[in-house]
Amino acid sequence: MLSQLRSAIVMMALFTVLTGVVYPLAITGVSQLAFAERANGSMIERNGVTVGSSLIGQNFTSERYFHGRPSATVGYDPSDATKTVDAPYNAANSAGSNLGPTSKKLVDRVNAAIEGEFAAGRIDVVAADAVTTSGSGLDPHISPQFALAQIPALAKARGLGEDRLRLLVEEHTEGRLMGVIGEPRVNVLLLNIALDALK
Known part of the structure; x- marks a missing residue:
């Protein structure tokens, strides 16, 4: 039982490092080398x-x-956070009107x-x-x-x-x-x- 728990913890730590650190860094590095302008938002x-x-x-x-x-995007109403107001091209709240x-x-x-x-x-x-x-x-x-x-x-x-x-x-x-x-x-x-x- 203890050996299985140890194996599970080791595998969880290994995959956390692989999928949470190594893979994102590798993909970021490749995108920065191959498509730097696009990877940085096409500014x-x-x-x-x-x-x-x-x-x-x-x-x-x-x-x-x-x-x-x-543009159908909206933002929070500054006078009432429970409501929204039109905020054209609000990149933080991308959405269509769904009409x-x-x-x-x-x-x-x-x-x-x-x-x-x-x-x-x-x-x-x-x-x-x-x-x-x-x-x-x-x-x-x-x-x-x-x-x-x-x-x-x-x-x-x-x-x-x-x-x-x-x-x-x-x-x-x-x-x-x-x-x-x-x-x-x-x-x-x-x-x-x-x-x-x-x-």
């Missing part, structure tokens, strides 16, 4: 300052920038978003991703259609030519993976950084 720097990650969207609200798709296509709340929210986009004069054609959230609530990409639809308002706000902005969107449009997987997309943060670099 983007501008003038020596980290401005975000290419993997997580940001809530651009200024008329001088391209806007991302709506189905027959949900009245979803239909009302999408209709309000459509009316808001038209009322603001930002777009004249509504792309689906302009008024719907992604599954994670953190998607950093928008469709080229949504980016192109924002150009007239952005050109007016920045005093730039629409053709120049159209070319910028085309330059930053990522194609399908291996030509077949996914949809063409534009990373909003990278696009806005390039927009700021325009003279």
